[in-house]
Amino acid sequence: MIDQPLRVGFIPLVDAAALIVAVDKGFTKAEGLNVELVREVSWSNVRDKLNIGLFEAAHLLAPVAIASSLGLGHVKVPIVASFNLGINGNAITVSPALHAALMSELDGDPTDPMATAQALRRVVVARARAGADPLTFGMTFPFSTHNYQLRFWMAAGGVDPDEDVRLVVLPPPYMVESLANGHVDAFCVGAPWNSVAVDLGVGHILHFVSDILLRAAEKVLAMRQSWAEKNPDTVAALTRAHVSAAAFIEAPENRNEIAAILAKPHHIGVSPEVLLRTLDGRLKIAPDGTMRESGRYLLVGREGAGRPDPVQAAWLYAQMVRWGQAAISPEALKIAQGVFRPDLYDAALGIIGSAPTDVPDAVGAFAGPPFDPSNIAAHLAAFEIVHMKS
Template identity: 80%
Template sequence: MTSRPLTIGFIPLVDAAALIVAVDKGFTAAEGLDVTLVREVSWSNVRDKLNIGLFDAAHLLAPVAIASTLGLSQVKVPIVAPFNLGLNGNAITVSPALYAAIMGEADGDPLDPMVTAKALARVVTARRKAGGEPLTFGMTFPFSTHNYQLRFWMAAGGVDPDEDVRLVVLPPPFMVDSLASGHVDAFCVGAPWNSVAVDLGVGHILHFVSDILERAAEKVLAVREKWALENPDVLARLTRAHGQAANFIESPDNREEVARILAMPDRIDVNPEVIRRTLDGRMKISPDGTMRQSERYLLVGREGAARPDPVQAAWLYAQMVRWGQVAYSPEALERAKKVFRPDLYDAALGASAGSAHAVTDGVGAFDGARFDANDIAAHLGSVTIGRRFS
């Protein structure tokens, strides 16, 4: 088999695990692919280098793939995602001061996102009455799951994310320093940076994103649609390698080795133990050592996590509409759903490789509202806070 050279960009996050393991354990080489991984610091870099062809593929925020396809605030470059690199994996981390304030206002179980969202609303109101500055929350990109997850949580408790707080964009590796320096009061980011903040004593993990949405598409293996049409065999081989890597990662016997691979300086460059805790869903959530276990913290391959689900794309598109990033159209909704390509996944790995899951609407939002990917008007009509186009 002739070796095919590929260049793929990634951000140092644990949900790049399938990509990194596919390369570093030789799964891509076994498929006749010679892959060079390029570590980047910002999502705009990854997106732009993918769009102009400097990258053949990329570890990419799922909403960015949709935004690029629709030409939202960027060059219009259609993207397809044949493989989902991770479900969930994000968390909301807050400063010790904000954690104390929210706990002081919490009326009920603080693991319930509705309880903390309403507590946050009371904290925001008290700060405003006292003449204080609005709280500042960091997120990774305007078209990001982190942005939408923060907004979804806040708004459910009555906090308007555009009027009551500040949301600022920060690259993932810069989140911890920004929290430590007081530039932000909280952030939503992927692993391992929440754990790093806790280990340094500068943050408390308030919620796993899996508390807010049971299944949330996070990062995808993204390629340009034109490239996919021109290189179907190469894409199938790349997808197969990722499937093998995901299976390897999900085996508990391999977790220690995977953590060591991901921790390397040219990969994520953090303590392997932090990565191991993430893969196991065994998270230290407070500087005092309090631990929390969650089987849903990060899904790489199990429960059908790697198979792209157009329902997830529809939910992300609905958030873009809700927050005024795009006007709704049935055509755009269908185009967004077609970014996620389960057909390409099935062709490479077999339909049986995407096992069923128990979340009936494919999303599992904490507010209890059922999501219908074919009727996002109902979803949008059920919320009171938003910035939709008229």
């Protein structure tokens, strides 16, 4: 047993489940680790405390790990991720007023993101003609999957996210109140906050992120590269503990127990019933009780979700390039892909792993050509709305 506790930061979201369950059910202890979980409210807090060494590891937005390694938006601290804490799990939630406006303009299936993105375009144009303020969308961080997923969806329908709407940063726990107060018209966030908005009658879930991308790396178990290199046995033990926790979470007979664990005030602090719906991928999407089910809503361990995939890192880097956050270069792409470390995952488990084959390009975006990580410039050239650095 390691006497000195490993401090691990997290945000109250369901994709922190493997972290929480690893500690609560004793999987970290079984690996000889003494882990102290520290709940935080914002991603900047988590990033900063990880970067300066107050945390040994953290539940972290996958793009933040890449941005930190590239020195984008903050100090440059190389990060590695030996385990994916979640694939998918986000949703886009809109106010009742915006939902009504979108449905009145909809031409097609409301679960089709192209149809809703084109409806959004018509709503945006109508508001501009009427002299109304631009719509405001909340997302969790500039370097976040939420930011890129919102932008990808909007742009596919002809809405320029930098010209036609406002995107603002809000910590996940503050999203619902901001929607209820009219500070934002919509948001993209991870579970359970979309469901909380629906249950309170202040929001409609418009899309699961799996409508937009079949497979999207969301959060990672992040560590400073320098610390990981000095502590390879601890990294391996942490990784194994999370693999065990993920397997426990994915077993349907454990779901009620897991929901109760996550519901504790010092973990996520919302009702077990909401958390159970999230884990089962069966969500209430409207205040009237309409339900929607998806086997891809949130993948914690199944379908190879835990093993980091450098193609996912390349896609996130491509979004940073598309929206002017990063310059395009082979060196930066290599650094970005090097954040996701399947070799550390494989070494911890004593296996030779492989990438999932259920999604041919490993991303499965609803619009644009298949993703080619070897030619990001050509991939981005296929899109009409791009704001690359000149």
